[in-house]
Amino acid sequence: MLFTSFEFFILVVITFVLYYLPLLNRWQVLILIVASLVFYSVNQANLLWLLLLSVSINIVSSYCVIYGRTDLRQFHAIWGVVANLSILCFFKYGPLLSRTFLSPDSSLAETLVALPLPVGISFFTFQGISLVVDTYRYRDVPQFRSLIVKNWAQHAQNVFFFKAFFPQLVSGPIVKAHFFLPQISPKFLSNIKWDACFRALVVGYFLKTVVADNLKDYTALIAYPYFEGYSSLTLVGLLFGYSMQIFADFAGYSLIALGLAGLFGYDFPINFNFPYVAVSFSDFWRRWHISLSSFLREYLYIPLGGNRHGDFRTYLNLMLTMVLGGLWHGAAWSYAVWGFAHGLALAVERFVDHRFVSKPGAMSQIGRGILVFGYVTLLWLLFKLPDFNHVIAYCQALASNVHKPHDMRALGLIALYSLPVIAYHVHYLVQEQVAHYQSVRWEFVGYGLMLFLVITNAGSEGVFIYFQF
Template identity: 40%
Template structure:
């Protein structure tokens, strides 16, 4: 059951009505937990057991950390808890990749992992578990620590809601405990920010149903042997279209999650901030999948690897390692590690170049050059590693792209890709020029034109509902 399915509308309406029903006010948390587990069961069936285990484990360890007076014990609990989260992630997500690497694809163990499949949303809820345990540990060790006034049952409910809350459960945004927990309280219909929810839902559904779901029928040409006879330009526009499809798919999901969360009185963290206006890779990573970037920056780069400690070279190496981990987070294939390595190397080069050219001036020209290099030499080419199931597929694409200059361009395909990508270009241009008077007018007086147009296209130009790409991550 996807956010774009008709069944989800019925599901949501029932949960929403029950949630705000006066006699059931004191059961709001229960209603959300139960409906979230049901939502997960409908998407992932037996893997619900894994989610229950993961959430319960995090309840227990975070409770033990909170209640323990011994620093050594707290350290033991946090280490054990995080290790278990990492073990679950590695076993269920990377088991197949590791087994195929070390034992080949014919062993029984390989077949076991192959049949088992990937639990939906595992990368998201295990990261949230890690965040919960680490933040609890940090807060418990702080000098000004004040013990929370709650019993185990309340703690249990809060943690379960934090991990399983259905708008973000399957594909994020990755929540931080210290942002979500303070919001757990009785919610009232009158407090809903309807305009905020309307904006997020319309933008989210437009990006997913109109842009991403339509683009998928054109980017389907990015596979062998269908792409073998496409011209270089067509292949380039195809990978560009796939980049926009990926953005629309994931950003669309995130905006819908924000809108749905808002309807239940919870404000989730923004996950995208117009990434295509970034003039460098480091800026891109502060605008694209923000909650993952900030997770990796805080927990992995700063706390696990030690951040800027150890000198400049060590710091650059840590950036590289963090990006390899970011790559592997996206999928259990070595091509994702290569994707992370390329981004890591490019980030390292960018840091060095930026530092040494800071005094040169020409800021505008450098920004434009940074934008061109970031997109056309790193981000878009690397998308081939995302698109193709194997590394060989990406290499084949690169060979065809360079060689197929003599083939005829597929004009109609290029037209459709451009037409369906154009809303993303327009939304980024509007953001880029948001200080100019026409754009200011549009968003102060004519906002309804923007959202009305998107609503019109959702009704009349949507395509078939399909799983969100990030469900696989």
């Protein structure tokens, strides 16, 4: 069930009405749980049991860490994390490992390759890990310990809700336990921040339906062997368009999720902070998919040692974190290459900045921003073409197809539908740089125009790109 579908709209309306009925106020969390199960069942009813298994593991392990025997708390935390990762690895990476290490004729290989990929497994698994690890880390902190209520049924309900809340269930953002659990309480219509919800939903649906869904019809040309027939300029335009599309698609989804959560009285963290204005690779990762990058930093990079054990270990930890972050995105070695390339960029940047670069001037920052955007955009090829041989073929076509005729129609429409993303980032820069910048008088015109275009110029319905992760 897509956020852009009519069925989803009906589900949200029915859930919203029931949720705020005074007679049902005490059942609010259960209403959202039921709505979330309906939402997930429409996507993959045959794998609903896996979500329930994941929820059960985290209910039991987190409760045992807090209220179990003192000498077994570490054991409960470890098995909880291992169980979460085992489910993720089996269903997501079983096919990759079988293709890499097993004979294709073996029955085990055939079984693993045929495994379905549960929608949202990476997101709800990471939230489960967050719950177990936070419970173990902060079990003696009164403020956090109070969140794991001793009443077993209440605890189970809270964890179920935390893991399955439908706005973030299948594509994030990854919400940490210590951020979400304190918010569970009765909600009222007066709690809704209508202005913030309206802005998030309008911008989110505009980015998804008008920008991303229209761009996808042209970036679909980035497919083997079709791209080999296009000119170098057209191939550059297609790649630029895909960079705009993947931002609009995922940032749009995250804003819709934020707006939907707000309608039910819950706050989600911002997941994108204008990443294409980044002037360094570290700046990019502070702005892109913030919930994932912060999760990797907090639960992987820092536990590995972070930057506390000398330069070599710092670079190694950066590389390892980014490679694993790449594999989190997809069960193909091209995603590991993507993570390695980003890790290498972060390591080189850190090495250079610490030894040779003073505070950059304005022109230097512009140059670095262009370099970062170009590098990030080129690496998106590994998302669009998971077969690494096809990525190499695309790069060869970029270099050799200089004299082929340009597809001006595709280039023109890509430029047109990319303009809103460019304007979105430019507006942010103007607000940052110009003192006392005021745009309130034009805001409602802008939101009205976006809403009009959502209704009249939405592209054909497309699955969110990050559903596959």
